[in-house]
Amino acid sequence: MPVRFEQMRLLVIEDQPETRRMMRSMLMELGFAHVAEAENGRHGLDAVLNAVDPVDAVLCDWNLPLLNGVDVVRRMRQHHLKIPFLMVTGRADAHSVAEAKDAGVNAYIYKPFTMNQLEAKLRVLYCKTILTPSPIGRGTG
Amino acid sequence: MQQNHHHHFQHELHTQKLQALGQLAGGVAHDFNNILSVIEGYARMIERQLGREHPMHDKVDHILTATKRGASLTRRLLAFGRQQILPEASCDIAQVIRDNEVLLQPLLTRRIHIALPATRELFYVPCDDDTLSQIIINLAVNARDAMPDGGTITMNLSGDADTVTLRFADTGFGIPPYVLPKIFDPFFTTKEQGKGTGLGLSMVSGFMRQIEGDIRVTSETNKGTIFTLIFPRAQTKNKFADDKKDSHTGYSLLRDKTVLVVDDEEQLLPLVEAQLQDLGMKVLKAANADTALILQEDYRDKIDLLLTDVVMPGLNGVRLSELLQSLRPDIGVVYMTGYANRADTETHMSPLPRDALVIPKPLQPDSISPALLAALQRVHDM
Numbered sequence: 183m184p185v186r187f188e189q190m191r192l193l194v195i196e197d198q199p200e201t202r203r204m205m206r207s208m209l210m211e212l213g214f215a216h217v218a219e220a221e222n223g224r225h226g227l228d229a230v231l232n233a234v235d236p237v238d239a240v241l242c243d244w245n246l247p248l249l250n251g252v253d254v255v256r257r258m259r260q261h262h263l264k265i266p267f268l269m270v271t272g273r274a275d276a277h278s279v280a281e282a283k284d285a286g287v288n289a290y291i292y293k294p295f296t297m298n299q300l301e302a303k304l305r306v307l308y309c310k311t312i313l314t315p316s317p318i319g320r321g322t323g
Numbered sequence: 324m325q326q327n328h329h330h331h332f333q334h335e336l337h338t339q340k341l342q343a344l345g346q347l348a349g350g351v352a353h354d355f356n357n358i359l360s361v362i363e364g365y366a367r368m369i370e371r372q373l374g375r376e377h378p379m380h381d382k383v384d385h386i387l388t389a390t391k392r393g394a395s396l397t398r399r400l401l402a403f404g405r406q407q408i409l410p411e412a413s414c415d416i417a418q419v420i421r422d423n424e425v426l427l428q429p430l431l432t433r434r435i436h437i438a439l440p441a442t443r444e445l446f447y448v449p450c451d452d453d454t455l456s457q458i459i460i461n462l463a464v465n466a467r468d469a470m471p472d473g474g475t476i477t478m479n480l481s482g483d484a485d486t487v488t489l490r491f492a493d494t495g496f497g498i499p500p501y502v503l504p505k506i507f508d509p510f511f512t513t514k515e516q517g518k519g520t521g522l523g524l525s526m527v528s529g530f531m532r533q534i535e536g537d538i539r540v541t542s543e544t545n546k547g548t549i550f551t552l553i554f555p556r557a558q559t560k561n562k563f564a565d566d567k568k569d570s571h572t573g574y575s576l577l578r579d580k581t582v583l584v585v586d587d588e589e590q591l592l593p594l595v596e597a598q599l600q601d602l603g604m605k606v607l608k609a610a611n612a613d614t615a616l617i618l619q620e621d622y623r624d625k626i627d628l629l630l631t632d633v634v635m636p637g638l639n640g641v642r643l644s645e646l647l648q649s650l651r652p653d654i655g656v657v658y659m660t661g662y663a664n665r666a667d668t669e670t671h672m673s674p675l676p677r678d679a680l681v682i683p684k685p686l687q688p689d690s691i692s693p694a695l696l697a698a699l700q701r702v703h704d705m
Binding site for chain 2: 298302303305310
């Protein structure tokens with residue numbers, strides 16, 4: 183089955199406005215038509231929990247005000263939300279990777295990243311979680 | 324003026340007809356080539372497992388001979404359709420002509436004399452010597468058939484900085500003017516049924532178009548025919564061919580390396596896998612680009628090489644290698660294809676990189692190893 187980015191609803195959680203804008207334009211260029219934004223962890227979690235149209239995937243920075251990226255994914259999982267979660271981070275140390283994995287992160291992308299890297303990561307995420315929704319399924323609970 | 328316009332229109336129509344036929348031939352040949360690859364691959368496995376002494380060995384040998392003939396036919400069709408992947412090579416056309424004299428003699432009769440170019444100059448053209456031999460043999464066979472009472476075949480070579488010209492003349496009965504415009508059409512033949520396929524000259528002209536050369540013909544009844552082949556001049560011997568020779572000793576470098584093979588023809592995958600395992604390599608297989616991306620994501624050890632088909636549904640081989648190398652820049656890439664050449668790929672997909680390592684399908688053991696080694700070398704040199 184082909185990868186169809188245009189139907190997916192993405193949420194970008196990033197506190198730096200210029201980085202957020204850059205990620206949005208990269209995603210648009212990759213063919214995503216629905217990209218929502220949140221500027222901190224608290225707003226990001228609210229957007230996921232209260233979304234009218236379910237969010238299909240979250241791209242989230244690690245260091246965020248109010249709630250950090252690991253807290254966001256941990257709370258999402260506590261709410262039984264299995265939405266694919268791509269952590270955007272500069273942390274590549276084993277401890278951080280293990281911590282994020284335990285919290286429920288599906289994939290990482292290291293800053294700074296290129297468009298090709300982002301596409302590769304999102305394709306893998308899409309195939310693993312949306313085309314074959316086991317063990318992590320799409321949408322809510 | 325009116326007549327000029329009409330002539331131009333006819334010419335345009337003819338070119339379009341040839342292009343359409345080329346696409347058709349190329350498309351059929353591509354699928355057929357994949358089927359042949361599967362037959363050939365399994366026949367080779369059976370042959371190996373049976374051993375020479377087995378009573379069925381001969382029968383398997385017949386299957387292999389037939390697949391070789393089939394492969395030769397698809398090569399001619401692909402050459403006509405300009406979709407053949409040509410080995411990257413160059414050779415001295417003067418030397419090839421001299422070498423072919425021996426080959427040509429039995430094809431011709433004692434009453435046909437061959438006059439070879441008297442030159443010591445080197446005329447390098449962008450073509451491997453097998454293809455060049457086929458071209459010369461094709462022209463010689465046509466010349467022979469035009470001279471049932473004997474005659475002379477004269478080959479002349481000349482060149483300037485940019486081109487090499489081969490003038491191939493016979494003293495036969497000539498080609499009638501109404502036939503002349505059709506001689507490069509595929510399946511057009513004046514020979515009796517069963518004597519010729521009508522692919523010989525179309526193959527030659529398809530090949531000349533592909534290397535951005537030209538072929539022209541003039542003919543005069545009862546005086547003879549002159550084919551003029553204009554090749555772009557290759558400045559030096561091909562580097563890849565040299566690398567290939569030097570690297571024969573380096574095949575052990577491939578041992579224990581991990582290669583990710585991607586091809587949407589799922590039947591081909593185990594065959595390629597077996598060939599690579601013969602070289603001592605570890606093989607990961609994927610039937611499409613997305614599966615390949617997942618494999619690299621999940622594979623904890625180093626992947627050294629990507630061997631990928633070019634034209635695939637979904638993400639094509641070029642995009643796959645771009646995405647893969649963005650995450651793992653130290654992966655060497657080799658493309659394999661029986662379909663697209665550099666020009667044609669641009670209509671199908673993003674073009675192959677200029678310096679891409681491309682090997683033709685069906686894969687031959689002596690083309691796989693040098694290409695994989697060259698790819699490894701490149702990432703090590705980075």
